[in-house]
Amino acid sequence: MEHYVWICLIFFFAAFTQGVSGFGSSLVAMPLLTLIIPVKTAVPLCMVNGLFITIYLSFKLKEHFDWSKILPLFLASLPGVLIGVYILKKAAPDIMKMVLGCLIIAYCLFRFLRRGRLGQTMRIKAVWGWLAGFVSGVISASISAGGPPVVIYTTMTNWHKEAITSTLSVFFFLSGVVVVVSHALSGFTTVEVLRMDIISAPVALLGVVGGSACYARIDRGTYLRVMYGLLVVSGLFLIYSAV
Numbered sequence: 001m002e003h004y005v006w007i008c009l010i011f012f013f014a015a016f017t018q019g020v021s022g023f024g025s026s027l028v029a030m031p032l033l034t035l036i037i038p039v040k041t042a043v044p045l046c047m048v049n050g051l052f053i054t055i056y057l058s059f060k061l062k063e064h065f066d067w068s069k070i071l072p073l074f075l076a077s078l079p080g081v082l083i084g085v086y087i088l089k090k091a092a093p094d095i096m097k098m099v100l101g102c103l104i105i106a107y108c109l110f111r112f113l114r115r116g117r118l119g120q121t122m123r124i125k126a127v128w129g130w131l132a133g134f135v136s137g138v139i140s141a142s143i144s145a146g147g148p149p150v151v152i153y154t155t156m157t158n159w160h161k162e163a164i165t166s167t168l169s170v171f172f173f174l175s176g177v178v179v180v181v182s183h184a185l186s187g188f189t190t191v192e193v194l195r196m197d198i199i200s201a202p203v204a205l206l207g208v209v210g211g212s213a214c215y216a217r218i219d220r221g222t223y224l225r226v227m228y229g230l231l232v233v234s235g236l237f238l239i240y241s242a243v
Contacts, residue, residue, distance in 0.1 A: 003036045004199050007045075011200045012207040015053050019211015020218075021227050022165035023147040023172065025053050025204075027234035030143065031241035041193055043088065043143065044183040047176055048197045053208045054173035060212060061166035069159070069167045070174075072126065073133035073150055077175045080137025085182045087142040094242040097143055101238030104148050108232045128153055133171070141179050143238075147172070148231060161223045165215070 014029035026046040033042035132153035140146030150171060154164045183189045218226065 004196070006036055007033065007196055008200045008203040011049055011204040015049075015204040015207030016211040017230065018053050019057070019208040020214050021211075021223075021230050022057065022168040022215075023151050023227075024230050024234060025050055025208075026140075027147055027230075027237060031237035034241050037196075039143075040088070040188060041190070041196075044180070044188045044190075044193050045196050045200075047140070047179050047183060048189065048193065049201055049204050051173060051176050051180060052201050053204055054169050054176060056205060056208050057165070057169035057212070058173050061162060061169060064162040064166035065170060066163060066167065069129075069163070070170050072129045073136070073153075073167070073171045074174045076130040076133030077137030077140070077146075077171075078178060080134040080139075081141045081175065081178050081182055084138040084141025084179075085186055087138070088188070089186065097238040097242035100139065100143075100148065101235040101242065104231050104235035104238070107152060108228045108235070133175075136171075137175060137179075140175060141182060146175070148234065151227060151231065155224055155227055161219075164223075 010029050010032045011025075014025040017028050018025040029046050029049075030042055033045065037045075132149040135149040136146035138146075139149065147168075150168060154167060157164075159167070180189065215223075
C-alpha cells in the first residue's frame with residue numbers, strides 16, 4: 001500500500017510541472033516511478049495518467065488551437081509509435097535514456113550559453129516539425145518521455161507561449177491516445193496499471209490545476225527559461241534512471 005502513496009505524490013509533482021510548462025509529467029515521473037515499480041509498468045501508467053493531464057490543459061487552452069501546427073506533429077508521430085512499441089518489447093531502454101538525456105542537456109546548455117538569446121527564434125522549416133513528431137512518437141511509446149523533441153522544436157519558433165502550450169497539450173493528448181491503445185493491444189496495460197491509475201489520476205488532476213494557476217502569471221521569457229530548466233532536469237533524470 002505504501003507504494004501507492006509514493007505513486008500519488010510523484011504524479012502530483014509531475015502534473016504540477018506539466019501545468020506550469022505544458023510538458024514534463026512523464027519526464028519527471030518516469031525516473032522516480034522506476035525506483036518502486038518495473039519500467040514496463042511505469043511506461044503505460046505514465047501514458048494513461050498523461051491523458052487526464054493533457055485533456056485538462058487542452059480544454060483550458062482550446063481558443064489557441066491551430067491545427068496547422070498540431071497535425072504535422074501528430075501524423076508524423078504515428079509510425080514512430082509503432083517503432084517505439086517494438087523497442088519497448090525487444091530492447092533495453094537504458095541506452096535510449098542515456099543518449100536522450102545527454103543530447104537534451106547539451107542542447108539546453110548551448111541555448112543557455114548564448115547570453116541574451118534564450119528567447120531568440122530561428123527560421124524553422126516544416127520538415128523539422130515532422131521529424132520532431134516522429135522522434136517523439138518513438139520515445140513516447142518506448143520510454144514514455146517523448147516531450148523533448150517537440151518542446152525543442154516549438155521553443156525555436158516565434159509562437160507565443162499560449163500557442164506553444166496548446167500545441168503541446170493537444171499533440172500529447174492525441175499521440176498519447178495512440179500510445180495507450182498500442183500498449184493495451186501489446187499487453188502492457190495490465191489490471192495493476194489500471195488500478196494504479198484509478199488511485200493516482202485524481203491527485204494528478206489536482207497537481208495540473210495548481211500548475212496551471214502558476215502558468216497564467218508568467219511571461220514568455222520566463223516561460224522559456226522554465227522550459228529549458230525543466231529540460232535540463234529531465235535530461236539528468238533520464239541519465240540517472242539509465243545508470
